[in-house]
Amino acid sequence: MTCQDTISRVTDRIRERSESGRAKYLAKIDRAIEQGPGRAHLTCGNLSHAFAAANPLDKEALATAKTPNLGIITAYNDMLSAHQPYETYPELIRETARSVGATAQVAGAVPAMCDGVTQGQAGMDLSLYSREVVAMAAAVGLSHNVFDSVVFLGVCDKIVPGLIMAAAAFGHLPAVFLPAGPMTSGLANAEKARVRQDFAKGIVGREELLKSEMASYHAPGTCTFYGTANTNQMLMEFLGLQMSGSSFVNPNTEMRAAITKASVERALQITNKGDEFIPFARIFDEKALVNGIVGLNATGGSTNHLLHLVAMARVAGIELTWQDFSDISAITPLLARVYPNGLADVNHFHAAGGLPCVVGQLIKGGLLHEDVQTVMGEGIEHYTKEPKLDEQGRVRWGWDSNVPLDPKIIATIDQPFQKSGGIKTLKGNIGEGVMKVSAVAAERHSIEAPVAVFHNQDDVKTAFQSGDLNKDVIVVVRYQGPKANGMPELHNLTPMLSVLQDKGFKVALLTDGRMSGASGKVPAAIHICPEACDGGAIAQLQDGDIVRIDANEGKLEILDPKVLERPVITPDLAANYDGMGRDLFSSFRKSIGPANKGAISSL
Structure with missing residues (x-):
């Protein structure tokens, strides 16, 4: 049996076991789409509450409901490095929306806790539960029913899965995920691990351990190792919910801002007020999830997603099993060596070709469903394109990144690091x-x-x-x-x-x-x-x-x-x-x- 046969067989059995639940879910989504834009059904009193505090420039557009209104769900807080960059996003999003004749409002905020802070502490007992809290908090914000599309601002471990669950519950709306990017490289991960082991042995004290940890986690952005947070970002591209090559661009750079603007513009292009309506439910299906599982294995991603992908899928009426993961793992080669599976961090991985390169290699090997819907359009091949800035400072996609620039970090499909994902x-x-x-x-x-x-x-x-x-x-x-x-x-x-x-x-x-x-x-x-x-x-x-x-x-x-x-x-x-x-x-x-x-x- 070829790899393509296994991918097809696993996809078919997911579809078969999910038939009833998926049909109920899609029927619910279709009813919501048939009702049309939410603002059209609100009373004058409802509407006036929805934009009482809006910028005067936005009020008329919000009142007439003729142009799309973009909802922002944010996981911003300034304690956590991964989410601190989101502080400036809402104003940039609003400005970008106005530039294309639309509006944007912060619909609500969700909690973002850090497993790095709570690791080994009592607070970690709330970590997994926080995924459901994130989903419910996002649902509260979107329940006002005044939005035509949504952008989700979240990065870390339980936050992105919770946001996906909320997006699935509001699957009649288009949804685009906006990453914040990793911090720049600090102390090498291998050196950090050595100091931790020396501390466990009693060779070094707490002062040296703290110095090492602060050199590792030192700036805005996600941690640079390939843990759950960065696996989340990989998944958003493989699922087609984020712009190609956007996951590992550092915060506070010209490229980061340009990708954010382009993502907002795209979220406004795919509403039901335009000609290219792409609701979340049409993207997040069995084929997309299989692509996500392939990506998880090909990059050596976090085991936490054997929980999260199953939970995310269930909200959309799809039933995944661990056997699905195992069968896909058995035929998916490992194409990335990123710490802890190698010495490189995600910045090195991105520089070596990153996710567009891995996607291109997997397509070459016949391991991905190519005929999927994504926020960028039809086809997973969109995710082989690398973003570049043009002379006006706008981001453009169209440069294939299919050849690994460092064979120690990214392998080809013909010469993988391992024959299975692990x-x-x-x-x-x-x-x-x-x-x-x-x-x-x-x-x-x-x-x-x-x-x-x-x-x-x-x-x-x-x-x-x-x-x-x-x-x-x-x-x-x-x-x-x-x-x-x-x-x-x-x-x-x-x-x-x-x-x-x-x-x-x-x-x-x-x-x-x-x-x-x-x-x-x-x-x-x-x-x-x-x-x-x-x-x-x-x-x-x-x-x-x-x-x-x-x-x-x-x-x-x-x-x-x-x-x-x-x-x-x-x-x-x-x-x-x-x-x-x-x-x-x-x-x-x-x-x-x-x-x-x-x-x-x-x-």
Whole structure:
């Protein structure tokens, strides 16, 4: 079976299993489109409230509803580097809209929390839940029903998936995503990782660690490693919801501003008031999602999207499974080496040809659906075009970037870094989980060892510091699932486990929680379902039980079946539910679904 055959087969089975839900969704969208522009149905009182504070230049246009009105949903705050650049976007968007005879208004703001700030802290327990909060907050802003198109301003981990969920709920409206771009390169990621490991070993102190971290995260823009935030930006291009080559242009540059203006103009060209109406629902379909999964594998993207893509698709009536990801991964070559899968950061990746180059290579290999609708027009080939500035400072697309400029960063389809993308589905008597192996050495893809069981990250740290983990060990951290405590990332464990691995021990992580989008060289079986809180077998393990994690065979096994006859071990989880706002999220813990269904609580 060829790669093209596998892509077609997976797409067909997604379409078949989603037939009923997708039909209901599209019927809802069609009804909204048939009703026409929302402002036409508002009373005079409704309308006057909608533009009472508008610029006098905009009021007449807003009152007549003859020209499109662009809604802005923003995740701006000035604490987080990735979202700080959005401070100036609304005025630039309004000016651009006026220049083409249209209007724009900030429809609402959504929260944007940073997993980097909350990593290993109590606030991380709210991180996954915040995706639903983002979706609902955006829906509140758009519910005023005065917009003909929407631009979404968001970058990071849960923000973009939440915004996609809102865009799907308002799928009758066109939607264009506006990135902010990565910060310029600072301390090399490999050096940052070395200092973190030295701190874990006690070789350096907190002062040197802080100096290293500040040299790494030092300016406006996303972090420069290829974690969930930058994977989000990749997905927006593969899904056709962002302008080609726009993901990794640095903030506060002439190109960044020009792309933002062009994106706004495009969002206003594709409303139902013009001749090229492209609502979100016509872009976000089964083929687009398969393209997104191909992009995820080809670039070595974040495992968090085995949750987010599933959740995003469900809002649009489409059902994805982890097996879909695994089957696509098996035939998708790895074409990018970006930290933690290589030494380059996203700025180096962009300079080497970036996403337009990767898209071009994947088209050459027959791995993408070419006949898809995008915000740039019909066809994924739009996303092989690199943006350039003309003599007037306007951005133009039309330069193919199909040849990698640095073969250490971007490979060709004929000579990939790996033959598969590296996302593996694991199944066995423990349940179902996933592993990202693109940065894991081949000899570590299969680990069999005794387990050491923990219920929180702090206890793992204590055991590490006391030397109790200086052995072949599979570290089990359970009661970290969606229902238990919001499924926090366990990235703080990476330096410790890396130290053990470097000492020559066989080491792996097994958890019903998440690992960071920057998960690297330590094998980690994550997202285990059923989670411990649902009575999963992970809750029956005891210290010393032998477990095999085998990414080569897709196995996740407790070797002694008698373990499964034990009662479930349930610790006191009361400490998970109070403080840092966690007490406000009890309804989410009660209603949230399993990780393999997207850990979604709003459906």
